[in-house]
Amino acid sequence: MIISFDLDDTLIPGVKRFPTERRGIWQRLFSREKIRAGTIALMKTLKAREHRIFVYTTSYRSPAYIRRLFFSYGIFPEKIINKSLHDKTLRERAALISKYPPAFNIDVHVDDSPGVGMEGERHHFNTIIVAEDDADWGNNILRELEKKYS
Numbered sequence: 001m002i003i004s005f006d007l008d009d010t011l012i013p014g015v016k017r018f019p020t021e022r023r024g025i026w027q028r029l030f031s032r033e034k035i036r037a038g039t040i041a042l043m044k045t046l047k048a049r050e051h052r053i054f055v056y057t058t059s060y061r062s063p064a065y066i067r068r069l070f071f072s073y074g075i076f077p078e079k080i081i082n083k084s085l086h087d088k089t090l091r092e093r094a095a096l097i098s099k100y101p102p103a104f105n106i107d108v109h110v111d112d113s114p115g116v117g118m119e120g121e122r123h124h125f126n127t128i129i130v131a132e133d134d135a136d137w138g139n140n141i142l143r144e145l146e147k148k149y150s
């Protein structure tokens with residue numbers, strides 16, 4: 001399956017606060033941004049289960065920057081969809097919907113926003129919504145993937 005991940009407030013703390021992965025010199029060198037604790041283990045498990053990992057963000061961070069950020073943690077997302085690519089791909093529909101994973105062949109999209117979950121129901125795409133205070137979020141995603149989508 002292709003699984004995509006939102007960045008802001010899902011994998012990268014912003015308004016929402018959660019523990020982050022330990023950073024060594026390597027990670028500090030690449031970016032001031034931190035990624036959520038548990039991201040590395042989750043990505044490795046998903047890879048081992050032969051899922052494909054995409055990033056889908058409504059930010060304008062460049063794909064090169066996002067790749068470098070994850071690369072510094074040993075994570076290699078296959079495809080990066082930022083706001084520019086979303087707009088280019090969806091054209092006039094881009095303004096009507098914040099994310100549309102089926103346009104990129106994504107099977108399940110992971111996000112923090114209940115609004116994206118509602119869009120998923122309305123437009124028939126699969127989402128997993130992660131809570132800010134869910135310390136076991138990675139395992140909960142794995143459980144939900146097995147329960148609902150296997």
Ligand SMILES: [Mg+2]
Nearest residue numbers: 006008009112
């Ligand atoms: Mg978000």
